[in-house]
Amino acid sequence: MKRPLRNARTAALVVGVSGALFASSACDPEMPDDQIMSQFYGVTVCPKGPVLEGIDISHWQGSIDWAKVKAGGKHFAIMKATEGTGYTDPTFKGHWGAAKANGVVRGAYHFFRANIDPVQQADHFLSVAGAPGAGDLPLVADVETADGQSGAVISQRVLAFLVRLEQKSGRVPMIYTSPGFFGGTMGNPKGFEKYHLWVAHWQVNCPNVPGSWTNWPFWQYTSKGTVPGIAGNVDLDRFNGSLNDLMTFAGNGPCKPNCGGKVCGPDGCNGSCGACAMGKTCTSGQCVCAPACMGKMCGDNGCGGSCGMCGANQSCANGQCVNGCKPDCTGKACGPDGCNGSCGACAMGESCQDGQCAGGCQPDCAGRVCGDDGCTGTCGACGPNLNCANGKCVAGACTPNCTNRLCGSDGCSGRCGTPCTVGKACDESGHCVPSLVGDGGASPDAAGGPPGDATGGCTCAMGAGARGADPSSPWRGTLLVALVIALRRRGARLRRQA
Numbered sequence: 001m002k003r004p005l006r007n008a009r010t011a012a013l014v015v016g017v018s019g020a021l022f023a024s025s026a027c028d029p030e031m032p033d034d035q036i037m038s039q040f041y042g043v044t045v046c047p048k049g050p051v052l053e054g055i056d057i058s059h060w061q062g063s064i065d066w067a068k069v070k071a072g073g074k075h076f077a078i079m080k081a082t083e084g085t086g087y088t089d090p091t092f093k094g095h096w097g098a099a100k101a102n103g104v105v106r107g108a109y110h111f112f113r114a115n116i117d118p119v120q121q122a123d124h125f126l127s128v129a130g131a132p133g134a135g136d137l138p139l140v141a142d143v144e145t146a147d148g149q150s151g152a153v154i155s156q157r158v159l160a161f162l163v164r165l166e167q168k169s170g171r172v173p174m175i176y177t178s179p180g181f182f183g184g185t186m187g188n189p190k191g192f193e194k195y196h197l198w199v200a201h202w203q204v205n206c207p208n209v210p211g212s213w214t215n216w217p218f219w220q221y222t223s224k225g226t227v228p229g230i231a232g233n234v235d236l237d238r239f240n241g242s243l244n245d246l247m248t249f250a251g252n253g254p255c256k257p258n259c260g261g262k263v264c265g266p267d268g269c270n271g272s273c274g275a276c277a278m279g280k281t282c283t284s285g286q287c288v289c290a291p292a293c294m295g296k297m298c299g300d301n302g303c304g305g306s307c308g309m310c311g312a313n314q315s316c317a318n319g320q321c322v323n324g325c326k327p328d329c330t331g332k333a334c335g336p337d338g339c340n341g342s343c344g345a346c347a348m349g350e351s352c353q354d355g356q357c358a359g360g361c362q363p364d365c366a367g368r369v370c371g372d373d374g375c376t377g378t379c380g381a382c383g384p385n386l387n388c389a390n391g392k393c394v395a396g397a398c399t400p401n402c403t404n405r406l407c408g409s410d411g412c413s414g415r416c417g418t419p420c421t422v423g424k425a426c427d428e429s430g431h432c433v434p435s436l437v438g439d440g441g442a443s444p445d446a447a448g449g450p451p452g453d454a455t456g457g458c459t460c461a462m463g464a465g466a467r468g469a470d471p472s473s474p475w476r477g478t479l480l481v482a483l484v485i486a487l488r489r490r491g492a493r494l495r496r497q498a
Contacts, residue, residue, distance in 0.1 A: 031202070034144065034180035038201050041183025042208035045215055052076065052239040052246055056109070056220065059091045061230050066095075066102040068229030075246060076105040076239060078140060078198075078218075081129040083111035085120045088128050100135075105250050107137030109176060115147040118157040122164035131169040134251050138196060139165050143177045146185055155189035162195055171251065174198050174218070179210040198237075216240055217249060263287055297321050333357050369393060372409035374426055375419070388412050405430025 054076035057064065069077070077099050080089045092108070099106040108129035110121065125139065132138060143158050158175070165173040174196035182188065188211050198218035201207035207219045217240055225236035239246050257267035262285030264274045276287035279302075289303035296307040296319030310321035317338055327337035332355030334344045346357035365379035368391030373379050382388050387398035390411060402416035407426040410416050420432035427433045 034178045034184070035200070035202050037180030037184045038178050038208055039204075040180070041188070042179040042210035043214075044204075044206050045209045046206035047238075047240045049240075050242045052241070052243060054078070054105075054218075054237045054239060055225070055227060055230075056080075056235045056237055057095065057230070059089050061232070061234055062091070063231075064095060064098070065229035066098045066104060069099075069227055070102045070104050072228040074104065074227060075243065076107065076137065076237075078107040078109055078137060078237070080142075081108040081110060082121075082125045084113045084116050085124045092128065096129075105135065105137060105246060107132070107140060107174075109140035109142045111142045112145075112158060112161060113147055114145065114149040114154045114157055118161035119164050122161050122168070126165070126168050132171055132251065135247070137250050138171045138174045139169055140174045140176050140198060141165070143175055143186075144181055144200070151185055151187040151189070155186050155191075159191055162192075172196065176200060176218075176220070177210070179208040182210040259285075261285060295319065329355075331355065365391075367391060371412070372415045372426075374408065402430070407432050 052075045054074050055069070056078040058080035077095070079092055079095050079099070081092045081096075082088050096106060096108070108125075110125040110129075112118075112121065129139060141158060141161055143154070146154060149157075162173050162175065172195060175192060176198040177186075178200040190212065193212045196218075197209065197213045197216045198220065199207045199209060199216045200220040202220070202222050204221070207216060207221070209216055218237055219240070220235055220237045222236050224233045227234050227236075239249075241249070257273075259267050259273035262273040264276050264282035264287050265272070265285045267273050273285065274287075276282050279290055279292075280287040281290040282288075291301035291303045291305060291307070293301050293307035298308045298310050298316035298321050299306065299319045301307045307319065308321075310316050314321045314323055316322075327343075329337050329343035332343040334346050334352035334357050335342065335355045337343050343355065344357075346352050351358055363373035363375045363377055363379075365373050368379040370380045370382050370388035370393050371378065371391050379391065382393035386393045386395060388394075389398045391409075398412035400410035400412045400414055402410050405416040407417045407420050408415060408428075408430045416430055420426050424432040424434060
């Protein structure tokens with residue numbers, strides 16, 4: 001606000017009061033006279049609940065970083081728009097838009113001149129500030145200077161100004177004044193009770209309320225505040241209520257949390273849309289993987305990215321760039337060597353687990369979200385009213401199909417036959433085949449003969465089953481017959497020799 005002017009009437013009153021009355025902390029050499037006199041007018045009213053911090057500004061504050069103002073805990077700002085009938089604050093338009101863009105509830109005030117036509121002043125104010133919209137504070141009459149007029153004239157003209165604002169804006173306006181000016185200079189006039197009070201009373205714990213008012217929505221408590229984003233001193237204010245109260249007062253109803261499309265972060269009403277799990281961070285309302293590169297110069301960041309690249313002739317070892325790299329495969333038969341190489345690869349049907357090749361069936365769920373995994377497990381289950389068809393969850397019934405299949409998926413969510421025995425895997429045709437072929441294996445020869453055939457490459461002992469042999473194989477009967485014949489012939493030879 002423009003600092004209230006000292007006038008002869010107030011000065012005379014001050015001189016006539018005993019100096020002992022001004023020994024309080026409210027008496028400051030730089031304190032305007034109306035503030036000094038404010039301690040003698042009105043009734044002290046303290047807030048009974050929460051209060052919100054805000055500011056009021058004009059061109060004296062110059063450029064303002066509104067993002068920093070909002071981040072500094074200021075919820076509202078009331079800014080000068082006009083004065084008299086011919087002055088417009090050059091910074092008003094810019095501040096008006098920027099405040100709202102940064103989530104600061106805004107309001108506009110007019111510096112009232114008591115010696116100028118009040119209706120013309122109101123029309124000038126409205127032509128610049130316009131009627132307040134939803135979410136904006138009521139228009140304000142800044143009443144703090146007499147301009148040589150009597151208290152009665154000032155009161156009459158201020159009322160005319162307020163009536164005009166209400167008629168044109170459709171909202172009950174607000175009056176800014178001090179207890180000293182309203183009670184001393186204006187004489188505590190009647191007829192102002194319906195208008196909202198913004199009381200200016202500095203260096204006190206709670207303000208005095210003049211006239212017939214019993215409470216205050218806004219209180220300017222100092223002219224020497226500091227706020228991030230604003231250079232120099234700035235007026236500081238408090239709103240008597242919560243954030244929901246402020247939004248209602250601004251004609252926008254209670255604050256409505258907004259989490260549309262957001263799973264985390266602020267909801268716009270001092271609440272939260274949710275918190276992210278450990279290892280994730282909130283970015284633009286979404287929980288995303290939090291890269292873990294603390295103490296690392298290179299290598300994987302845990303989110304599919306990199307913590308950095310090493311220079312020429314360097315390699316990444318345990319997150320650090322080193323000149324050269326010594327592979328370490330101690331006790332390892334497979335997997336990474338700690339540099340950019342490998343300690344070895346596992347054979348078909350095996351996988352690398354903790355540096356060792358482990359045998360057994362290897363689940364295969366590539367491109368599948370449900371159904372059999374090719375071993376003894378499943379690739380997942382479908383939800384209600386869904387069935388698994390060829391590894392996909394589909395609506396409607398699914399007809400199992402195990403024609404010519406002894407193992408593996410039935411095309412829905414079940415399986416055909418029984419799981420293959422250890423060392424075998426179910427192939428695409430639904431048959432158990434060796435998962436790893438080696439010496440003594442049961443592979444047929446090139447001519448298609450059975451295991452143990454004279455033209456084949458290997459012989460199976462009776463009952464051995466040869467690693468990978470299928471007990472249900474059609475060659476099993478042939479093996480038994482051949483073995484019986486061979487044993488009988490060997491017995492005959494032994495008898496002749498005897």
